[in-house]
Amino acid sequence: MSDTQHDQIPVTLVSGYLGSGKTTLVNHVLNDPQGHDVAVIVNDMGEVNIDAELIADSSEDDGVVDLSNGCICCRLQSDLLTEAKRLAETRSFDYLLVEASGISEPIPVAQVFTVGSDESDVDPADYFRLDTTVSVVDAYGFWKEFDVDEGVPDRMRTPDRPLADVLVDSIEFCDVLLLNKCDMVPDDELARIEAVVRELQPRAEIIRTEYSAVDPSLVLGTGRFDFEQARREVGWKRHLADSHSHGAESASHDKHDDHDHPSTAERHGISSTVYRQQRPFHPKRLQAWFDDWSGDIVRAKGFFHLAGRPDTVMGFSQAGPSIQAGPIGAWGDDDPETRLVFIGTNLDDLSLASELDDCLATDDELDAGSFDDPFPTT
Numbered sequence: 001m002s003d004t005q006h007d008q009i010p011v012t013l014v015s016g017y018l019g020s021g022k023t024t025l026v027n028h029v030l031n032d033p034q035g036h037d038v039a040v041i042v043n044d045m046g047e048v049n050i051d052a053e054l055i056a057d058s059s060e061d062d063g064v065v066d067l068s069n070g071c072i073c074c075r076l077q078s079d080l081l082t083e084a085k086r087l088a089e090t091r092s093f094d095y096l097l098v099e100a101s102g103i104s105e106p107i108p109v110a111q112v113f114t115v116g117s118d119e120s121d122v123d124p125a126d127y128f129r130l131d132t133t134v135s136v137v138d139a140y141g142f143w144k145e146f147d148v149d150e151g152v153p154d155r156m157r158t159p160d161r162p163l164a165d166v167l168v169d170s171i172e173f174c175d176v177l178l179l180n181k182c183d184m185v186p187d188d189e190l191a192r193i194e195a196v197v198r199e200l201q202p203r204a205e206i207i208r209t210e211y212s213a214v215d216p217s218l219v220l221g222t223g224r225f226d227f228e229q230a231r232r233e234v235g236w237k238r239h240l241a242d243s244h245s246h247g248a249e250s251a252s253h254d255k256h257d258d259h260d261h262p263s264t265a266e267r268h269g270i271s272s273t274v275y276r277q278q279r280p281f282h283p284k285r286l287q288a289w290f291d292d293w294s295g296d297i298v299r300a301k302g303f304f305h306l307a308g309r310p311d312t313v314m315g316f317s318q319a320g321p322s323i324q325a326g327p328i329g330a331w332g333d334d335d336p337e338t339r340l341v342f343i344g345t346n347l348d349d350l351s352l353a354s355e356l357d358d359c360l361a362t363d364d365e366l367d368a369g370s371f372d373d374p375f376p377t378t
């Protein structure tokens with residue numbers, strides 16, 4: 001253990017709704033870490049941790065840890081703390097970036113680095129100091145989802161809009177708020193969105209961004225996190241009250257455990273499924289399927305294998321109405337295998353898989369070997 005590891009390692013927690021631009025932010029910071037040696041812990045919902053793979057690919061850094069299978073809350077609070085401690089003890093780094101799942105509430109994650117976890121006897125203060133909490137908000141999604149003219153705060157809190165709660169949590173609980181995807185929203189709308197966000201979040205520094213391109217010094221080492229001030233915020237107080245009434249159980253509503261209270265995902269009607277397949281897709285049929293995108297899918301991400309491009313890894317990312325697909329690398333020594341994660345409300349896994357199976361190239365088509373391919377080549 002190096003001398004510096006006896007010091008508390010500052011932590012920036014990045015949260016935000018599905019597809020808002022968290023991974024884009026983490027990659028942006030890793031490209032310009034301001035002289036810090038940054039380690040990253042990523043949590044994704046879904047069996048395949050695409051975010052960790054993408055980040056690991058782009059940074060060529062071995063300090064990326066993934067905690068798949070659920071959001072960072074509850075039981076995973078203790079896993080997160082254990083993993084963070086293990087990282088601190090085995091690898092030398094002086095800054096920790098934590099990317100929370102797009103459906104995890106930021107407060108339980110922040111608790112890991114302030115008060116620890118009921119299920120772990122590790123004292124986070126022996127290793128870490130929560131420095132900054134950052135929320136990434138998709139300005140376009142916000143604009144589309146909520147009509148800002150109609151008094152957003154009330155509408156956002158109505159029970160028939162449960163997903164909005166996740167969004168509100170991430171807005172309310174942060175020191176720095178990136179209003180991202182500003183390229184997709186007209187300027188006059190942006191001003192109104194910012195006013196509404198400011199109403200929900202009076203304290204944070206709000207920064208408008210495109211592709212999460214913020215000066216990294218505004219999210220690393222700001223020293224803005226203030227436990228007492230955060231405690232006074234609505235969301236934080238509510239959570240403290242919850243955890244006192246449930247005791248240790250409040251640390252256990254992950255979707256994979258046996259407790260009878262619902263997970264964050266269940267409470268918001270969200271599930272995820274992974275499609276894996278070695279047979280390549282037929283380019284035109286896959287494109288047609290993308291064009292006919294299901295409204296139940298909130299977020300999808302992954303890699304796919306396309307007929308006619310045996311060596312190329314095709315990347316795929318969808319968030320709301322924006323779908324991006326194109327080459328991101330070469331399979332190299334790996335066997336090509338499509339791995340797509342879908343997150344949505346009331347997903348029908350079987351029909352989704354069957355629709356994707358229908359997009360696969362047949363043996364005859366593969367033998368014929370020539371494909372009309374609408375996807376970008378670079």
Ligand SMILES: Nc1nc2c(ncn2[C@@H]2O[C@H](COP(=O)(O)OP(=O)(O)OP(=O)(O)O)[C@@H](O)[C@H]2O)c(=O)[nH]1
Pocket residue numbers: 016017018019020021022023024025044051101102180181182183184209210211212299301317318319322324
């Ligand atoms: N147009 C536009 N697209 C963006 C912007 N920021 C990110 N994106 C795209 O939005 C998609 C989602 O971005 P990510 O960074 O993966 O989002 P995320 O919050 O990590 O997503 P989850 O991990 O699924 O919650 C990607 O295709 C990004 O390239 C932006 O400012 N403008």
